[in-house]
Amino acid sequence: MAFLGGVKFVIYFDNSATTKIDPSVLSTYDQVAQTIWGNPSSLHKLGDRAFQLLESSRKQIANLLGTQTDEIFFTSGGTESNNLAIKGTAFQKRKFGKHLITSSVEHASVTNAFNALEYLGFRVTHLPVDKNGRVNVNDLRNALDSDTTLVSVMGVNNEIGTIQPIDDISDLLANYPTINFHVDNVQALGKNIWSRVFTPRVDFSSLSAHKFHGPRGIGVFYKKEGKMLAPLHDGGGQEKGLRSGTENLPAIAAMAKAMRLVLTNEHAKADKEAAIKAKIVDYLQKKPGIKIFSPVNNDFTPHILCFSLEGIRGETLVHALENYGIFTSTTSACASTKVDEASTLIAMHIDDKVATSAIRLSFDETNTLAEADEFIKVFEQIYCHFAQINHLGE
Amino acid sequence: MKYTEVMVRYGELSTKGKNRKDFIGRLAGNVTKVLRDYPQIEIHPKHDRMHIVLNGAPFEEVDQRLKKVFGIQTYSPTIKVDKTLEAIEETALALMKETYRKGMTFKVNTKRSDHHFAYDTNELNLMIGDYLFKHLNDLKVEMKHPDLVLRIEVRQDAIYLSNQLLRGAGGMPVGTGGRAVMMLSGGIDSPVASYLALKRGVDIEMIHFYSPPYTTEKALNKAKELTGILANYAGRINFIAVPFAEIQEIIKEKIPEGYLMTVQRRFMLRLADQIRAKRKELAIFNGESVGQVASQTLESMAAINDVTTTPVLRPVATMDKTEIIRLAEKIGTFELSIQPFEDCCTIFAPPRPKTKPRLDKAREFEARLDVDGLIQRALDGIKVTPIYPNDKFLADKAEEDTALL
Numbered sequence: 001m002a003f004l005g006g007v008k009f010v011i012y013f014d015n016s017a018t019t020k021i022d023p024s025v026l027s028t029y030d031q032v033a034q035t036i037w038g039n040p041s042s043l044h045k046l047g048d049r050a051f052q053l054l055e056s057s058r059k060q061i062a063n064l065l066g067t068q069t070d071e072i073f074f075t076s077g078g079t080e081s082n083n084l085a086i087k088g089t090a091f092q093k094r095k096f097g098k099h100l101i102t103s104s105v106e107h108a109s110v111t112n113a114f115n116a117l118e119y120l121g122f123r124v125t126h127l128p129v130d131k132n133g134r135v136n137v138n139d140l141r142n143a144l145d146s147d148t149t150l151v152s153v154m155g156v157n158n159e160i161g162t163i164q165p166i167d168d169i170s171d172l173l174a175n176y177p178t179i180n181f182h183v184d185n186v187q188a189l190g191k192n193i194w195s196r197v198f199t200p201r202v203d204f205s206s207l208s209a210h211k212f213h214g215p216r217g218i219g220v221f222y223k224k225e226g227k228m229l230a231p232l233h234d235g236g237g238q239e240k241g242l243r244s245g246t247e248n249l250p251a252i253a254a255m256a257k258a259m260r261l262v263l264t265n266e267h268a269k270a271d272k273e274a275a276i277k278a279k280i281v282d283y284l285q286k287k288p289g290i291k292i293f294s295p296v297n298n299d300f301t302p303h304i305l306c307f308s309l310e311g312i313r314g315e316t317l318v319h320a321l322e323n324y325g326i327f328t329s330t331t332s333a334c335a336s337t338k339v340d341e342a343s344t345l346i347a348m349h350i351d352d353k354v355a356t357s358a359i360r361l362s363f364d365e366t367n368t369l370a371e372a373d374e375f376i377k378v379f380e381q382i383y384c385h386f387a388q389i390n391h392l393g394e
Numbered sequence: 395m396k397y398t399e400v401m402v403r404y405g406e407l408s409t410k411g412k413n414r415k416d417f418i419g420r421l422a423g424n425v426t427k428v429l430r431d432y433p434q435i436e437i438h439p440k441h442d443r444m445h446i447v448l449n450g451a452p453f454e455e456v457d458q459r460l461k462k463v464f465g466i467q468t469y470s471p472t473i474k475v476d477k478t479l480e481a482i483e484e485t486a487l488a489l490m491k492e493t494y495r496k497g498m499t500f501k502v503n504t505k506r507s508d509h510h511f512a513y514d515t516n517e518l519n520l521m522i523g524d525y526l527f528k529h530l531n532d533l534k535v536e537m538k539h540p541d542l543v544l545r546i547e548v549r550q551d552a553i554y555l556s557n558q559l560l561r562g563a564g565g566m567p568v569g570t571g572g573r574a575v576m577m578l579s580g581g582i583d584s585p586v587a588s589y590l591a592l593k594r595g596v597d598i599e600m601i602h603f604y605s606p607p608y609t610t611e612k613a614l615n616k617a618k619e620l621t622g623i624l625a626n627y628a629g630r631i632n633f634i635a636v637p638f639a640e641i642q643e644i645i646k647e648k649i650p651e652g653y654l655m656t657v658q659r660r661f662m663l664r665l666a667d668q669i670r671a672k673r674k675e676l677a678i679f680n681g682e683s684v685g686q687v688a689s690q691t692l693e694s695m696a697a698i699n700d701v702t703t704t705p706v707l708r709p710v711a712t713m714d715k716t717e718i719i720r721l722a723e724k725i726g727t728f729e730l731s732i733q734p735f736e737d738c739c740t741i742f743a744p745p746r747p748k749t750k751p752r753l754d755k756a757r758e759f760e761a762r763l764d765v766d767g768l769i770q771r772a773l774d775g776i777k778v779t780p781i782y783p784n785d786k787f788l789a790d791k792a793e794e795d796t797a798l799l
Contacts, residue, residue: 032798048612049791056799
């Protein structure tokens with residue numbers, strides 16, 4: 001544990017990697033695991049009680065997301081939901097076409113699902129992005145052909161926080177009702193942008209509980225009524241046959257609660273995160289050698305701030321901050337140990353050297369402006385140290 | 395708006411000549427029953443309308459309950475004011491502001507029983523009309539079909555104002571149509587048939603057949619909970635549970651498959667009729683709809699109805715399933731009715747029941763059974779439960795869920 005001015009100090013700015021579970025959410029998990037432990041499929045009273053809670057959870061989530069109750073399915077999280085939408089569509093619709101479209105800045109669970117399908121003989125188009133990491137609808141229009149069965153574009157980019165033009169894509173795809181449209185919304189809940197990334201045209205969407213103070217290993221898969229998908233897990237036919245396996249009821253109930261909590265006062269929480277981001281951006285943009293990839297504007301989510309410091313590897317910066325008790329990450333926690341890190345920045349044609357020096361701060365409603373001040377204070381020391389070595393600003 | 399009283403207009407019952415007194419008395423009793431949670435309320439039934447003096451009870455809550463009382467055609471929330479022009483103007487404007495939407499038409503309709511009041515009806519119509527016209531934008535006067543009618547009644551004790559005419563449930567006061575049993579299964583149709591029987595003023599008692607362990611307790615509780623919803627229209631309904639497993643087992647053992655259903659239904663109707671007779675009731679209601687299932691073809695009805703001469707009334711006989719569902723949604727029984735608990739009509743259901751059973755055969759097969767003994771044992775096992783509005787019987791853990799989630 002690091003000390004600053006003699007006081008133990010910890011700032012968690014890595015909320016896009018995972019969030020801390022809310023104590024009351026954990027308490028729900030605990031209570032359900034200990035008291036409502038029947039199998040929801042059992043005929044007897046214990047099973048019946050579990051089934052009732054399962055359906056109450058589903059109903060609450062549907063109400064919070066503005067969907068119908070039977071459009072909500074439970075999976076193990078974002079990765080599974082993404083795989084289900086992508087492989088499920090590819091397999092289900094293989095007789096109608098084998099062309100799939102995605103962007104070049106997706107999370108690994110999307111990109112690698114497409115890679116696996118490419119290996120199996122599907123044709124995949126990876127849409128390019130502009131300097132803000134945004135997909136262009138015209139590129140999508142040109143990529144569509146009669147063989148296309150799926151378009152998968154994320155709502156909010158996990159590395160730099162770009163909000164993708166899901167509304168424009170929805171307008172375009174309104175003319176192609178048979179093409180499935182999947183939106184990975186793992187980073188998008190509770191940021192006051194939901195209506196922009198979850199339009200009526202969206203057929204499938206993915207959410208993960210641990211990104212909003214819920215437990216690990218549980219997520220939501222939204223499937224629009226009437227849409228058909230090949231399941232990835234065959235078995236006892238739970239979740240209407242789409243996702244077999246005994247339902248993880250404690251986690252499901254805990255997730256329903258976490259979602260209710262995160263969406264309470266959503267507007268004020270997003271404003272708070274935006275204020276923290278704005279404060280740090282305001283400080284950073286005056287510094288020579290610093291490049292900001294997540295500007296403060298309407299095309300970016302308020303909770304993600306990605307920037308690089310010239311000549312210093314992102315990894316080094318992350319560890320330097322950690323020494324002061326500030327936890328951040330290189331651009332994506334999942335990719336941070338691999339060589340091809342910072343794939344979003346690479347796709348934006350950012351120079352490799354700059355891309356590998358990027359770090360990501362990600363906020364949530366538990367962070368404060370005082371923490372932003374502390375971050376600035378600490379970063380100033382680190383910056384001066386590295387600036388001297390690298391002759392920045394000379 | 396703080397309404398002080400509700401004026402209730404009777405429906406059809408005003409056409410019923412000498413029976414009117416009974417009708418009004420029964421309606422007053424039914425209204426008293428649904429409003430018993432508000433002891434401060436006074437009910438004054440008169441020969442042409444009923445005055446409900448709220449004495450502070452909230453109209454919004456009273457409204458929810460009055461809506462479900464059969465025998466009320468329309469009703470209006472009313473405000474009592476002092477007999478001064480200023481009081482009328484002030485309250486009239488407040489009332490109009492509550493219900494008026496831009497571009498609506500209106501008229502003022504004054505009645506005066508106190509002929510000593512300073513202004514006559516025409517003067518009041520004009521003066522209040524002018525006043526409203528001045529204080530509300532875009533208000534238009536329309537004599538023939540106005541959107542809003544402001545009613546002013548100048549009586550001896552005070553002046554009464556109202557401008558809403560709310561539609562009541564119609565029908566006849568429950569109890570004026572006599573008493574009958576209703577065969578309630580727990581499906582979609584029989585609750586709707588119950589509602590329609592109540593609407594014609596018939597006081598019903600539910601008969602429900604259950605067959606443990608073939609049917610679950612949930613199926614029984616579902617039927618009870620449906621009765622709780624329907625009790626909103628009746629104040630209270632007795633629920634009579636009839637054990638049916640022994641009869642079903644014997645029938646399954648001794649009757650050819652094609653006639654299982656027909657004979658089973660004959661037993662149900664016999665039991666219903668005997669319970670009816672013992673309870674001094676006049677008719678049997680059920681939820682049959684012509685041609686809907688094998689037991690509801692005219693041939694089946696004839697073969698089943700053979701066991702009694704008591705009137706068997708089928709309020710939904712000629713309705714389409716979609717019409718029945720619409721009504722079930724309106725009265726709030728649909729969601730519960732579609733809960734999938736197996737009831738005694740579906741167990742032992744043969745794969746190919748006769749849609750055109752022959753009466754002579756049904757009688758012949760049935761003769762193999764000890765009909766009287768079976769009926770008597772079932773009657774010995776009946777349980778009667780009085781059920782009140784919105785009583786709950788299904789283990790509803792919604793509150794616990796809410797606390798957890």
